[in-house]
Amino acid sequence: MENNENLLMREKKDSNQIFSYVYFVLQGIISLLGYNAILGSLDYFAQNFSDYNIYFYLPLPPMITFNLVSLAMPFIAQKVLFPLRISICIFGMVVILVMLPIATNYLSQTAGGFVVIMILSLIWGVFGQIFNSSLLGLSCMMDQSKIVAYNIGSSASGIIVILIRIIVVCFLGDDVNFSTLIYFLSAGFLNVVGFILHQFYVKTTSYMSLQEKNKQSLIYQQEEQIIEDQNYLEDNSPEQIQTVSTATYCKTIENQKKNQRLLIQNNNENDKKALSHYSLNENQDESSKKSFHKLNFRQQFIQYLLIAKDLMPLPLFMLLSNVCANMMYPAISLKSQLQGISYTWSCIWIIFMHNVSNVLGKHVVAIRSLYNNNIIYSLIILRFLHFIIFIMNAVNSDSIFSADWIICLNIIVFSFSAGYTDSALFILSTEKMISNYHREQAGFVMAFSLTFGIMVGIFLAMPFQNI
Known part of the structure; x- marks a missing residue:
């Protein structure tokens, strides 16, 4: 009986691993498929806005937002939880992929239309990079196979786009309008599939156990920080507290990181007891699980x-x-x-x-x-x-x-x-x-x-x- 239970648990774990791998590959594909669809359709946009250098201008807005969003990601990740963050991003990317060809069709050869597609590509860049950075961050928290899977997916999106191009060229010649339609339909369809898969993934035991482990670690670190903050407030006057420099804050954070390294490296029995004291269990209040120091x-x-x-x-x-x-x-x-x-x-x-x-x-x-x-x-x-x-x-x-x-x-x-x-x-x-x-x-x-x-x-x- 025990062997059967172990076998079932192993099979469930293996199926979770396979599902996680598929999830990261697909999300990797989605991360760049929309951008590749835009780049693959530059001829289409250039035909509809012939007064502007589309080949130079259109890729710029998403590229700029990629970098700005990357810098802001720690703050964004802190404010919006991963499950909701990814859902919003996929929804946003699908909306932009629908609106881009529609706006191009109805506002062709107009300055207003050019401005609209530039703004849409800018917004797509925001959603796209939050999505990309979030998945990269999550994969980095997991085993190396997830990093590999996500990166494979991001490159596979390029293969999908070029295969579409080959099919179009073989059967219809270099038809810009039709290839653009296929690019955007493919990107939209896979985004929808990714959205559905995401809803299942965030309910898997592998994801939920990872989040629980993160909460335990954060609560332990943050309760220590609260104690340090209280001691600091007791030992210093308000005037002294206000004059704390950025350099001092940097040093404090760095010292905390060093202390954390020592704590984990030593890993002795006292450390284990201390960690277990702060660990979450079913008997603790739900509110304590959410009491993170922001x-x-x-x-x-x-x-x-x-x-x-x-x-x-x-x-x-x-x-x-x-x-x-x-x-x-x-x-x-x-x-x-x-x-x-x-x-x-x-x-x-x-x-x-x-x-x-x-x-x-x-x-x-x-x-x-x-x-x-x-x-x-x-x-x-x-x-x-x-x-x-x-x-x-x-x-x-x-x-x-x-x-x-x-x-x-x-x-x-x-x-x-x-x-x-x-x-x-x-x-x-x-x-x-x-x-x-x-x-x-x-x-x-x-x-x-x-x-x-x-x-x-x-x-x-x-x-x-x-x-």
């Missing part, structure tokens, strides 16, 4: 900076990795022409190879024994050597590097290493943090480095547009 925006931002400091140089290398990736792809890499096929099909196959290789890189990173910090840092620096081949092909199509096999090998290695290093950096960042709370914050920091690196890379690519 940091204001300034304090939250200071803590965010301290976590970024602890993570260094990982955020810096995440920035470099994405600067490298987005300087060369897609702007410069698509100037390479595969022989014997049209330029349209050459672009399609290069994009397809890029996305598939990127997914494979993010999948292989699950083998943790293959890398450490120094290996990843070295790979990121070495990736800049790909610039030579990309630029040589862009400048001279008859160069030694213009052979099809070199073009293909270059894009495959370049894209594989991009996916590999980005996912590895997320995993390495979680290993530097102790508590789930700090792992989530680390996810927010790394997400900002990623999006900021993308934006910097895109801007740095502009001087190379006409080579």
